Amino acid sequence: xxxxxxxxxxxxxxxxxxxxxxxxxxxxxxxxxxxxxxxxxxxxxxxxxxxxxxxxxxxxxxxxxxxxxxxxxxxxxxxxxxxxxxxxxxxxxxxxxxxxxxxxxxxxxxxxxxxxxxxxxxxxxxxxxxxxxxxxxxxxxxxxxxxxxxxxxxxxxxxxxxxxxxxxxxxxxxxxxxxxxxxxxxxxxxxxxxxxxxxxxxxxxxxxxxxxxxxxxxxxxxxxxxxxxxxxxxxxxxxxxxxxxxxxxxxxxxxxxxxxxxxxxxxxxxx
Amino acid sequence: xxxxxxxxxxxxxxxxxxxxxxxxxxxxxxxxxxxxxxxxxxxxxxxxxxxxxxxxxxxxxxxxxxxxxxxxxxxxxxxxxxxxxxxxxxx
Numbered sequence: 001x002x003x004x005x006x007x008x009x010x011x012x013x014x015x016x017x018x019x020x021x022x023x024x025x026x027x028x029x030x031x032x033x034x035x036x037x038x039x040x041x042x043x044x045x046x047x048x049x050x051x052x053x054x055x056x057x058x059x060x061x062x063x064x065x066x067x068x069x070x071x072x073x074x075x076x077x078x079x080x081x082x083x084x085x086x087x088x089x090x091x092x093x094x095x096x097x098x099x100x101x102x103x104x105x106x107x108x109x110x111x112x113x114x115x116x117x118x119x120x121x122x123x124x125x126x127x128x129x130x131x132x133x134x135x136x137x138x139x140x141x142x143x144x145x146x147x148x149x150x151x152x153x154x155x156x157x158x159x160x161x162x163x164x165x166x167x168x169x170x171x172x173x174x175x176x177x178x179x180x181x182x183x184x185x186x187x188x189x190x191x192x193x194x195x196x197x198x199x200x201x202x203x204x205x206x207x208x209x210x211x212x213x214x215x216x217x218x219x220x221x222x223x224x225x226x227x228x229x230x231x232x233x234x235x236x237x238x239x240x241x242x243x244x245x246x247x248x249x250x251x252x253x254x255x256x257x258x259x260x261x262x263x264x265x266x267x268x269x270x271x
Numbered sequence: 272x273x274x275x276x277x278x279x280x281x282x283x284x285x286x287x288x289x290x291x292x293x294x295x296x297x298x299x300x301x302x303x304x305x306x307x308x309x310x311x312x313x314x315x316x317x318x319x320x321x322x323x324x325x326x327x328x329x330x331x332x333x334x335x336x337x338x339x340x341x342x343x344x345x346x347x348x349x350x351x352x353x354x355x356x357x358x359x360x361x362x
Contacts, residue, residue, distance in 0.1 A: 006301065050319040051293065057326075058287040064278065068330045069342050076349050083356030134273035135339050205323035210353045212320050217360040227300030227312035230319060234294040 002228040004034070005044065009232030010239075013052045017240025022176035022204060023233065024049045025108045029101055029263040038097035038173075040222070042089060043215040044229045045174030046208040051230045052237035053205030059241055065198035067133045067140050070153050070191060075203040077160045078167035078177065079210045085171020086214035092172070101173045102267035108179040109260030120192045122147025142195050151192050159189040163203075171211050176204040279333050286322065293318040324353065 008030050009023070016023030024045035031041040060066050089097060126141055126148035133140035139152035153159070162184035166177030178200050185196035215221055293315050300312025331346030 002301070047316065047319065050323065051290075051297075054286065054290040054293060054319055054322045057322075058283040058290065061278075061283040061286065069345075072327060072330065072342070072346050072349055076345065076352060079349060079352045079356070083352070083359065086356070087359060130275065132275045132278060135276050135337060136341060137273045139273060202323070202326070206327060206349070206353075209320045209323045210356050212316070213353065213357045214360040216316070216320075217357060221316060223309055223312035223316060224301065226316050227297040227308075230297035230315050231294060231301055234290060234297070 002225055005031070005225055006228040006232040008034075009044075009048050009051075009229040010236035013048055013055075013233040013236030014240035014243070015236075017052060017056060017237045018244050022049060022178035023052055023236065023240075025105060025175040025179060025260065026263075027229075028174045029105050029260075029267060032098060032101060033263070033266060038094050038101055039089070039220070040225075042097070042172075042174030043212065043220050043222075044225060045176075046170065046211045046215065047226045047229045048233040049170075049176040049178075049204050050208035050212065051233035052240075053201050053208065055234045055237035056201050056241045057205070060198040060201060063143075063198070064131050065142055065195050066202050067138075067191070067195055067199050068202070069133055070138050070185070070189075070195075071199040071203045072206075073138065073156070074160055074163040074181075074185070075206050077164040078170070078181070078203060078207045081164040081167025081169075082171040082177075082207045082211040083167075083214060085168040085173075086211045086218075087171070089172045090218050090220070097172065098267055100169075101175070102264045104169050104173045104175050105260045105267065106264035108175070109257040109264065111179050111183050113254055113257035114183075120149045120151050120190070122149050126150060140195070142192060144192075144194070149192055151190070151195065153185075153189045153191055155188055155190075159184050162188060167207055167210075170204075170207050171214070174211075177207060178204045276337070276339075279329060282326065282329060285329075286326070289318060289322045289325075293322070324350065 012027040013023035028041045028045040130141045141150045166180035170177040181200040182196050185191040186193040296311045296315035335343040
């Protein structure tokens, strides 16, 4: 067992799940800073994302927070991006990948710190029987405390373009791209942040799967290392999702954001 | 207002079972030496890749059954994009 990778994956997946940024954006820079090449770290990042996404999935489905229609429609563009990025990353030098990673970490830090709270408000005429997603539309309703909040996705084209960008980042750097997807859904498409976060958790799993298939076919997966990261990420994400409800996510996100900016600076200096 | 979709009740327990299976495979793959460990590690990676794609298949089939053809097509196209990526990676 590679205990270092196992521990890194467990801690970053837990912290990432609590902060809502995804753990890979922390894991990959940490692996690179401790000696793993950016080329080798990228697939491990996607393994961490896929494992964390699966671990959180069942709970979020039970909570009725995931909107599959919004997720799968936007994921089309993210998957096209991740395939492009994963193929391009095989052609790029380690220095370029390290700089991309630094840019990703910095952007994640800034975007995470800027994320807003609740935009959509409960509708008193709706009951818990109205919770769910609507057939044939990018809309639905979700339970927020004692109320039910209706929502409808807006500005789909802009959101889709941003999802394509998030996929490209995932393929190039091995980060989940969740730090782009969740703000794109909530701030651009006006999907409530809890629905956006849960739907993103589902879609980053699909993005990672698409990227991992490419990496596997390129012979870039070390199965033993992947297994250690997978085991650590399942534990970390399970703990993180359970703890998330008890902590104040904005405080954790601010801490994560500061850490990511520091990591970005160190990566640029080392590149 | 649009008609409400019915949740797929089998999906959460299926996700949970698959995640547990991936964790068991991954732990064996990370701890056990030799061919058995390598096979288990391969199964772990295969499982976590399969889980989200299987979820897209299940949701797409559900949409097709309830007559939401437009989104069923979107799900099918998404799987095609993933498949196309695999083909491009081999070329």
